[in-house]
Each structure stands twice: as C-alpha cells, then as structure tokens.
Amino acid sequence: xxxxxxxxxxxxxxxxxxxxxxxxxxxxxxxxxxxxxxxxxxxxxxxxxxxxxxxxxxxxxxxxxxxxxxxxxxxxxxxxxxxxxxxxxxxxxxxxxxxxxxxxxxxxxxxxxxxxxxxxxxxxxxxxxxxxxxxxxxxxxxxxxxxxxxxxxxxxxxxxxxxxxxxxxxxxxxxxxxxxxxxxxxxxxxxxxxxxxxxxxxxxxxxxxxxxxxxxxxxxxxxxxxxxxxxxxxxxxxxxxxxxxxxxxxxxxxxxxxxxxxxxxxxxxxxxxxxxxxxxxxxxxxxxxxxxxxxxxxxxxxxxxxxxxxxxxxxxxxxxxxxxxxxxxxxxxxxxx
Amino acid sequence: xxxxxxxxxxxxxxxxxxxxxxxxxxxxxxxxxxxxxxxxxxxxxxxxxxxxxxxxxxxxxxxxxxxxxxxxxxxxxxxxxxxxxxxxxxxxxxxxxxxxxxxxxxxxxxxxxxxxxxxxxxxxxxxxxxxxxxxxxxxxxxxxxxxxxxxxxxxxxxxxxxxxxxxxxxxxxxxxxxxxxxxxxxxxxxxxxxxxxxxxxxxxxxxxxxxxxxxxxxxxxxxxxxxxxxxxxxxxxxxxxxxxxxxxxxxxxxxxxxxxxxxxxxxxxxxxxxxxxxxxxxxxxxxxxxxxxxxxxxxxxxxxxxxxxxxxxxxxxxxxxxxxxxxxxxxxxxxxxxxxxxxxxxxxxxxxxxxxxxxxxxxxxxxxxxxxxxxxxxxxxxxxxxxxxxxxxxxxxxxxxxxxxxxxxxxxxxxxxxxxxxxxxxxxxxxxxxxxxxxxxxxxxxxxxxxxxxxxxxxxxxxxxxxxxxxxxxxxxxxxxxxxxxxxxxxxxxxxxxxxxxxxxxxxxxxxxxxxxxxxxxxxxxxxxxxxxxxxxxxxxxxxxxxxxxxxxxxxxxxxxxxxxxxxxxxxxxxxxxxxxxxxxxxxxxxxxxxxxxxxxxxxxxxxxxxxxxxxxxxxxxxxxxxxxxxxxxxx
Numbered sequence: 001x002x003x004x005x006x007x008x009x010x011x012x013x014x015x016x017x018x019x020x021x022x023x024x025x026x027x028x029x030x031x032x033x034x035x036x037x038x039x040x041x042x043x044x045x046x047x048x049x050x051x052x053x054x055x056x057x058x059x060x061x062x063x064x065x066x067x068x069x070x071x072x073x074x075x076x077x078x079x080x081x082x083x084x085x086x087x088x089x090x091x092x093x094x095x096x097x098x099x100x101x102x103x104x105x106x107x108x109x110x111x112x113x114x115x116x117x118x119x120x121x122x123x124x125x126x127x128x129x130x131x132x133x134x135x136x137x138x139x140x141x142x143x144x145x146x147x148x149x150x151x152x153x154x155x156x157x158x159x160x161x162x163x164x165x166x167x168x169x170x171x172x173x174x175x176x177x178x179x180x181x182x183x184x185x186x187x188x189x190x191x192x193x194x195x196x197x198x199x200x201x202x203x204x205x206x207x208x209x210x211x212x213x214x215x216x217x218x219x220x221x222x223x224x225x226x227x228x229x230x231x232x233x234x235x236x237x238x239x240x241x242x243x244x245x246x247x248x249x250x251x252x253x254x255x256x257x258x259x260x261x262x263x264x265x266x267x268x269x270x271x272x273x274x275x276x277x278x279x280x281x282x283x284x285x286x287x288x289x290x291x292x293x294x295x296x297x298x299x300x301x302x303x304x305x306x307x308x309x310x311x312x313x314x315x316x317x318x319x320x321x322x323x324x325x326x327x328x329x330x331x332x333x334x335x336x337x
Numbered sequence: 338x339x340x341x342x343x344x345x346x347x348x349x350x351x352x353x354x355x356x357x358x359x360x361x362x363x364x365x366x367x368x369x370x371x372x373x374x375x376x377x378x379x380x381x382x383x384x385x386x387x388x389x390x391x392x393x394x395x396x397x398x399x400x401x402x403x404x405x406x407x408x409x410x411x412x413x414x415x416x417x418x419x420x421x422x423x424x425x426x427x428x429x430x431x432x433x434x435x436x437x438x439x440x441x442x443x444x445x446x447x448x449x450x451x452x453x454x455x456x457x458x459x460x461x462x463x464x465x466x467x468x469x470x471x472x473x474x475x476x477x478x479x480x481x482x483x484x485x486x487x488x489x490x491x492x493x494x495x496x497x498x499x500x501x502x503x504x505x506x507x508x509x510x511x512x513x514x515x516x517x518x519x520x521x522x523x524x525x526x527x528x529x530x531x532x533x534x535x536x537x538x539x540x541x542x543x544x545x546x547x548x549x550x551x552x553x554x555x556x557x558x559x560x561x562x563x564x565x566x567x568x569x570x571x572x573x574x575x576x577x578x579x580x581x582x583x584x585x586x587x588x589x590x591x592x593x594x595x596x597x598x599x600x601x602x603x604x605x606x607x608x609x610x611x612x613x614x615x616x617x618x619x620x621x622x623x624x625x626x627x628x629x630x631x632x633x634x635x636x637x638x639x640x641x642x643x644x645x646x647x648x649x650x651x652x653x654x655x656x657x658x659x660x661x662x663x664x665x666x667x668x669x670x671x672x673x674x675x676x677x678x679x680x681x682x683x684x685x686x687x688x689x690x691x692x693x694x695x696x697x698x699x700x701x702x703x704x705x706x707x708x709x710x711x712x713x714x715x716x717x718x719x720x721x722x723x724x725x726x727x728x729x730x731x732x733x734x735x736x737x738x739x740x741x742x743x744x745x746x747x748x749x750x751x752x753x754x755x756x757x758x759x760x761x762x763x764x765x766x767x768x769x770x771x772x773x774x775x776x777x778x779x780x781x782x783x784x785x786x787x788x789x790x791x792x793x794x795x796x797x798x799x800x801x802x803x804x805x806x807x808x809x810x811x812x813x814x815x816x817x818x819x820x821x822x823x824x825x826x827x828x829x830x831x832x833x834x835x836x837x838x839x840x841x842x843x844x845x846x847x848x849x850x851x852x853x854x855x856x857x858x859x860x861x862x863x864x865x866x867x868x869x870x871x872x873x874x875x876x877x878x879x880x881x882x883x884x885x886x887x888x889x890x891x892x893x894x895x896x897x898x899x900x901x902x903x904x905x906x907x908x909x910x911x912x913x914x915x916x917x918x919x920x921x922x923x924x925x926x927x928x929x930x931x932x933x934x935x936x937x938x939x940x941x942x943x944x945x946x947x948x949x950x951x952x953x954x955x956x957x958x959x960x961x962x963x964x965x966x967x968x969x970x971x972x973x
Contacts, residue, residue: 025812027799029730040726047727051717058684058713065691066706075629076693083632083689091636091682099674099720106724107667113726114663130502169497170593172658172733176799180729183659185594186496187587190660207658207733207801209490211497212417215804292808313417 027176027203033223034178035195036113043109050098061090113179117161117193124152125163128171128184128206130315131213132277132290137233138163146236147265149277150290153222155229156199164190172208175221181207196223203291212313218291232284239268240280240336251332254325263316266336276316283336289314301330356872358900363455363869366924374924376460379866381467382446383764385525388467389439392474394835396430399423401828404788408821410809420805421488422507426481428491432607433515434474436749437560440614441525443756444553446764448529450859451547453538453877455870455905456921458531459524461928461963466524468932473518476940480510487511490803492604493574495585495596500578509578509943512571517939519564526560529553534910536919538858539895540877542912547857547880548624548631551638552617555645556610562649563606570599579946594659601652608744609648613641615749616683618756619705623687625759625855626702627694630881633686640679640686647676657728666725673723680716684709699853700774704755707782711747715740718793733803736796742789754781754834761838762852766865767845773837781830787823791816856881874898874906877913927963934959 025031032038069076078086120140127134137146154160164173166184174181175194182192196202206217224232243249252269255261261271267280285295289311293299302309305326307316321329365375375381403423406415415423449457457463480486487507489498498508533554537546546554574596576582583589585596616637624631631637653661653669687709696702718740722728731737754777761769800813807813851860860883862870873894879885886892895915898904903921908914934955941948 025798026810029797029799036726037730040730043724043727047721047724051721054717055713058688059710061688062691062706062709065688065693066696068693069695072695075695077629078632078689078692080632083692086689086692087633087636087682087685090685090688092678095674095677095681099677102720102724103670103674106670106726109726110663110667169502170494174801176730180726181658181732182729185659187593188660203799205799205801209494209497209733209803211489211502212421214421214801215417215806216808 027205029176029180031177033196033198033200033202034175035197036179036193037177038197039109039113040180043105047102050102054094054098057094058090117159121159121161121193122155123161123163124154125165126152126173126184128164128166128168128173128210130168130211131206131217131311131313133217133219134277137236146233147267147278148236148281148285150219150287151222151285152219153224153229153232154194154196155226156196156223158226159193159195162192162194164192169210170208171206171210171217173204174207175202175204177202178221183208194221196221199223199225201286205291213311216290216292216311220286220291222286235284235337236281240266242268243332244335245331247328248332248335251328251330251335254321254329255332258319258321258325258329279333279336281336283334297330297334300333301326304329355900359869359872360867362901362903363867365868370926371924373929374926376456376464376922376924376928377868378449378457378460378463379446379764379870381460381463382442382444384467385438385442385445385470386764388471388474389435389442390835392430392434392478393439395478396427396435397828397831399427399430401824403427404821404824406805407807407817409818410807410811410814412806415805417805418488421803422481422486424803425487425490425493425511426477429477429487429511429515430474431745432491432611433518434470434477436611436745437522437607438470438518439753440553440556440611440749441522441529443618443753443760444529444549444556444614445525447760447859448532448550448553449536450763450862450866450870451550451857452533452536452541453858453861453871453875454532454536455874456903457528458536458919459528460921461925462524463528465928465932466521466528468929469524469935470518470521472932472936473514473521473939476936477510477514480507485510492600493571493596494600495574495577495593496587498574499585506943509575512575512578513939513943516568516571516575517936519568520935522560523564526557526564529557530561533557535907536905537908537913538875538877539906539908539913539915541908543910544635545877545880545913548620548634548637548641549614549617549857552614552620552641555641556613559606559610559613559645559648563603563610566599567603570596570603573599575942579942594656597656597659598652601655602649605652605655606645606648608741609644611745611749613644615708615752615756616641616644618752618759619687619708621855621857622701622705622752622755622759623690624881625853626697626699627690628697628854629690629694631686632689633682634880636682637686640682643679644676647672647679651676654723654728657725658732663725670723670725674720677716677720684713699758700769700771700778701755701759701853703775703778704751704758707778708747708751708755710782711743711751711785715743715745715747719744731796733801734796735792735800735802738802739789739792739796742785742792746785746789751781754831757834757838759853760859761841762848763859763862763864763866765842765845766848766863767841768848768852769837769841769845773833773840777830777833777837779830780833781827784823784826784828784830788820788827789823791820791823795820851883856884858882861886925963927959931956931959931963 030041032041123138125136125138133150135148135152136144139145164182164184166186171184172181173184178194178196182190200223202221204219204221206214243252261273263273263275265272265278288295288299288303292311304319306318307314365377365380406412406420485506487510489503489508493511496502533550573584577584583591585591585593620631620637650672651669653666654673657666722731722740758769758774795813795816848864850864858875861875876893876895895906904918905921906915907917907919909916934952938949938952
C-alpha cells in the first residue's frame, strides 16, 4: 500500500504543477488589466491557498486514519469523545472558518464591482447576434452615433457603461482580462461597466451556448489613450469614404450587384441591410468573422468566397464572384478605412 | 392474519417442500414473452442497472469523441453540428439516463433486501417504470442515429430551444423524452418511499435502518419534489413548440428566465439526487471493510437529510450572470456555502470511523478512498463558484466542467463502481477479479485527474464550455491534449471493470452468501437471492443484524406467512411493529403494454398533437386491464 500511497502523491503533485505555472494567455482571468478582474484575482489567490490547505489537511487526516493501525496487530480506534471532537472540528468549525470570511469578502467585492457609474459615463450598447457582436456608441441622450461590429474601442482609465442586449437567443458578454461575464437576455437590458487600466487589445468571447457557431463568437476590445480614442470615434462617426479610383468604384458596383447590400450597411451609400455587420469602416478593423481570422486581404477574400469553410453554420451565404469581380470588391472594401 | 411470536431459527421447519412452494409462488415466468411480464424487484433493479450502464458506455463514447475533437486547435473531426449534438446528448444521457436510473436501480434491487422484504410495494408499477425508461432511452439515442438529436444543450435554454432558433425535431425529442422518463423516475421514487417506510422487517425501527436505505429514502423524496419542476418546464416548452403557446417567447411577453428558474430548481437538487445514494454506498462499504459500526450514525443520517433540504435552496447559483439583483443572489451564495457543513460532517464521520481501523483494502474500499481525494477537490471548487464575483469569471468555462466532473464522477461514479464490486457477488453469485479491479481503479483514478484537473486552468485561461473548436493563438492546445490523453486512460480504467464484470459472470469465483462479512440483511439472502429473497423474514434487533447473529444472539424470524401467494409483511413507520400482511400482484404483461401505449403518445407528439389524444385512450384501456380485479387468493 505504501507504493499506492506514493503513486497518489506523485499524481497529485504532477497534476498540480501546470496549475502553478504562468497563468497568462490572451484571455486569462488571472492576468487582469482592469479593476474588476483585479479584484477577482485578489479573491482568487487566498481562496486557492485556503482550498489547497483544506485539501491537504483532509487527505492527511485520511491517510493517518487509514495507516494508523496498518502494521499493528489490532485496531487503534478513537474513543467516542475523540470522534465527536474530530467531527465537530473538521465537519463544522473548519467549514465555517473557511467559508465565512470567503463569503463576506466575496459580498464586499461584488458590491465594489457593481457600484453604479456616474450618469455621464460613456455608454456603449452591445447587441449579441448569431454569431457576432453589434456595437453602437451612444451620446449622452442615448442616440446611436457610431456603429461597428466585433471590435470595441474604449479610452484607458475611464469607466465605460455597457448596455447588453440580445434580440435573438441568450449570449454572454465576457472579457476575462477586464471583467467577468454578464448575460445578454432577450427582452431585457443588462448593464455592466468596464474599466481598462492599461492600453492594449483584449479578447472577449461569448460565454453562453448560443447555437451552431457559439465557438467562434469572439470580439476584440481596444483600450487606447483618450486622444487616440477620440480620434478613432470621430473616424467611425463619418460615413464611408467614396471610391477614389475606377477599380474601387467598380468594386462598389460588385457589392451592390452581388446582393451584399441586402444584409450589410455601408453608411453614405444606399446599402442598409441589418442582418450582418455594418461595413462602413471595415478596413479599420483588426479581425474578421468575430475575431476568428485577422483582417487581411487574403482572409477577406476567403471569407467572402466561402464563409462556411471559415465558420461552418455562419449566416453569410457563399458567393460565386469571378476572380476579377472578387478582386475589385476586395479593393473597394479595403478602401473603407 | 396474526403473527406468531418470533421463534428461534432452530425451531423453524426448513422443509424442501416449503421451499419449492415458495419458489412456485414467487418465480418469474420463463420464455421471451415471460420476460415482459416480470415484476420481481430484483429483475427490475437488475435491468435498471444494466440499461443505465449501457447508457453510461454510450455517453462515455460521446465524451471521448468530444475530447478527441478538442485535443488540438481547429480540428475538423466533428464540426459544429455533430459536436453540439454530442455534448447535448452526453450531458442529457449521463444525467437523465445514467445517473438517476442507476442509483434507482441499486435502490430497487437492494432496499427490499436490506430491509428484509420479499418485494416492493407496487411491483407492476416498478415494471412499468422500467419499460418507460428503456423506451425513452432508445428513442433518445435513436434520434442520434437518425441525425435528429437534440443540440441545444442538456440545459436546453430558451429561446435557443424555441421553434424559431431550433427548427427540426431535435428539441422535441429532448423535451418529450425527458418528460417521459421522469415518469419512470417518479414511479421508482414513490415505490421506494412506500417500501422503505412500510415494508421493513419487524424490529427495524427508523434508527436501525441501514445507511444506504436512508440515503435511498432521501433521494426518493428529493425526486418527488424536484422532478415535477422539470416536467413542468419541458411540458411548457413542448406546448410552445407544438401548439404555439408563448410561455418563453419574449415578443409575446414570455420569459426566458422562467425556464432557467424551473430547470435549475430541478437541476440543482438533481446533482444531490445523484450524490446522496452514493454517500449511502460509501457508508455501507466503510462499515463492511472496517468491520465495525460506523461512527456517527445519527449525524450521518441528519447530514444526508440536511443536504436533501438545503439542495432545494441553491438553484439561483446557476444564474449569477443573468443580471438578477445582487442582494437576492447573495442569499444563494450563503445557502451554497452552507452545504459545506453537512458535507464536512459526513467526511469527518467517515474519517473518525476509519481512524485506526484494520481496513481491508479490497477493491470496493479502494474506489471509496479515491472518492475522498476527488470529492474534496470538487467540493472546494463548488464553494469557490458560489461566490458571485468569482463565478462571473468561471461560469460556463472549463473550470465549471472540471468542477462538476470532480463532483459527479468523484462523488457518484467512483462510489458507484465501488458499490458494484461490493454487491456484484450478491447480484450474480460470482466474485469479480480483485486484481483487475485494482488495475481498473488506478487507471481510472490517474486518468480522471489527468483529464479533469487541467480543465480548472483552461477555464481560468478563458476557455468557454460548449465550443467545438478554438483558434491556435489562445494557447489552450497543450492542456487540451493532456486532458484528451487522460480521458483515454480513464476510459481504459472503466473498460477493465466492464471486462471484469462480463468475465466474472461466466468465470468468476462462486460467492458465498456473505463474502465480505457485512452486517446488513441483504447478505442474509442467498447469492444470488432466491426469487422470494428470504425463506423466512428476519426479525431485527440492532443496526448490524448479521454481526449479532455471528455472536450467537437469538436469531428470530417471522412465521405464519403463507407461501402459496405473494405475501409481504407491513410494519409501522417509526418502530417497524408488524401491522399486517399485504398480498402482491403476480406477473403480468400489462405494465409493458401500458408503457408502450404511453410512449406512443410521447413519441407521437414530436410530430403531431393528435397522438396525445390517441395514446390517452390506449393508456386508459391498458390500465383497466392492468387493474382488472382478478384476485386468485379470494378463491381459497
């Protein structure tokens, strides 16, 4: 049995080792860059410490219990009083001592995290779609002033209010590096706030199963210095740039002839479809297909030709453009900075 | 009917003629047609257990396929359509078609034996429940082969599961079959409650009841109170999809959160419905393999009852991210961490019992010790996710997948396999191989931890659940590969037990009536038990009757039961004083016909409401036949 004991110890240690290594990753809850995520990691590390301690304590007691009489001739049981004390200490006092401080600190962190924002905080409305994110920037009166998709920009160091909605199924808005998730429930508006303490690009992902393409429903959040943000927002408010060249103009014609305008909006043109993302400034975005592939001309071409290959189940139909048409269309889309 | 004074066993006449009369009265008809008429509790229990393990195997294969798909980034093995069906089926089958039925199967088989009864209270209802379960399971799994399996998750959240977002028959199969087999769960629960409370051997007062029987009783009450919630929710969804009611349709004022409340009001107790009987199995095994009375019988009983109660006050902790008000949710945090206390009491009562005992490390005991290591970790991560801020980070990530597999596999499957090794000689009359049992345990234990421990970290690194793929840049590939390798080891471990079981049926060493030296009544019957369980119903004077018989205390039995008809003793609820005799019905085909008729209704409404009406009349007809007053014993 000592061999088995040895095996168990090795297994536990071996299994713990990767856990203790670096917890960084593009989407790690333990790599906080915002106050809310920071508070949660401050709850997490002591909790992990206590939980490890409790696990070791219980398993040590268990090991002692099992092996106490192992080599003895007769049993060495506890008497009734010792048993009672063990059960009271381990079964009642230990759980209380471990969970009461934990519950209280979790209440207090919850209150801090969800403290209401000032009335004039910047407000972004995010609508969960199957399977992408529609993003509207609101002015103080609540009017939509700019629209984008799958990419959200916010100024660093400023608390931004997010109005989370869905007009279809339930999605969940989750930015692990900045804040835990909030569901997007059809028929109601959930509110959360996000503060990024450091500039950077953070990945978020849908966290509620929402159908076929739940897996590839991600977005990018770009936290930038306020000046850069203001410049970006000003750019986004503008309608699309007019075609500058002959090729771009014929690309625009391809866009309309191929029926893209049925689903997509390009502000400043007659395209006003609302099934797919607003493409007014598509060239300025970092990614395509809800943060599935980088926004490069090759990926864009592949996406337009055969979206089902990139994202099976996507609502975007494939198109049968000739190579020339595709090339001019890409040229036009590339010009939509 | 009067009871004669219990007599010493030496005075009881054990004539071969009497035995053969009992055999004639209680035997189950042979032949294929006879097979469908069986009502004997051991037949039904065994069928529940075997069928449930078949579903465990099938759902396990789905689990392996899921793991293979996730082994590396952007794999093309399954694709989203199939993957979504597979994880939906894996969860649904494991929870509804494996975990509950297998626990009920063990309870159906062993509760009557452990309380010293010849059968259960309503044998025909028992058979009906089994056929409902079998048909429901076949239809659900059949839908996978017909590519019309449900794919909206085992939790089946609306509006994703509404007709608009899930056209096709998949969700209809889910809702109807879930409603259907919950009927089976309810019949078994009612049956177990009545059997436990009214059919215990004389002298087995409540405070002498074996701990597994207590656990089965608590489980049954939980089923009775929890299942109606899921029946209501899935019926509302059936109506929404079938006849266009608008319970969950937001545009008409319906409420998606209603589904979540109803579902988790059932879904949370569900976890404990699975855990509670496992706690009873653990106590049973510890008692036998330490060969001494367990410490804290009363504390163990009270903590199981407390777990049963508290589990009904936790459901909102599945909904912390839905945007409900903070203060209300804090109540559920407090309630959720409260359950650490009865769980702690259980664990420390066991440690106190094990302390310094001369433990026999047979295979059943090994699985129980494995339970400790795994369940403690699962319990602690459970406390963690009860915290609202922490839960918002890990909810619906692989951290949760890790957490509940630790709780469910560690808390229920490990004890269950221990219990299978423990009770196998009683069920089959043969021992399973100890060596293979130990191999199986160590492979499963190591494989389990390698599979699920890394998932904690994957969740913290931001990997959501229910995704069929992930892009390479996320850096989740290595840990996923590790988990997939672990899952193959885990499956090998379980596979060895399967082979061990099949092998032992043909080649295993023959078992004596009480091979482990256990103290409870089921070991007083033959291995496997005769059709009438006990030649003489024992009278019980303590919690450990077989140990007392060993020490030559007076061994009393009930006399005066007739052996030409199916008679069982009824006793009072608290102190098990004999109050009467009940005659049980004989084998009949009607429960089977009834179940087939009912299933026509449930399967039919996947396609058209009219089948419900047709089946209603068919079922009514079969019930008349079932209950037709034919009482042969009135003739003599």
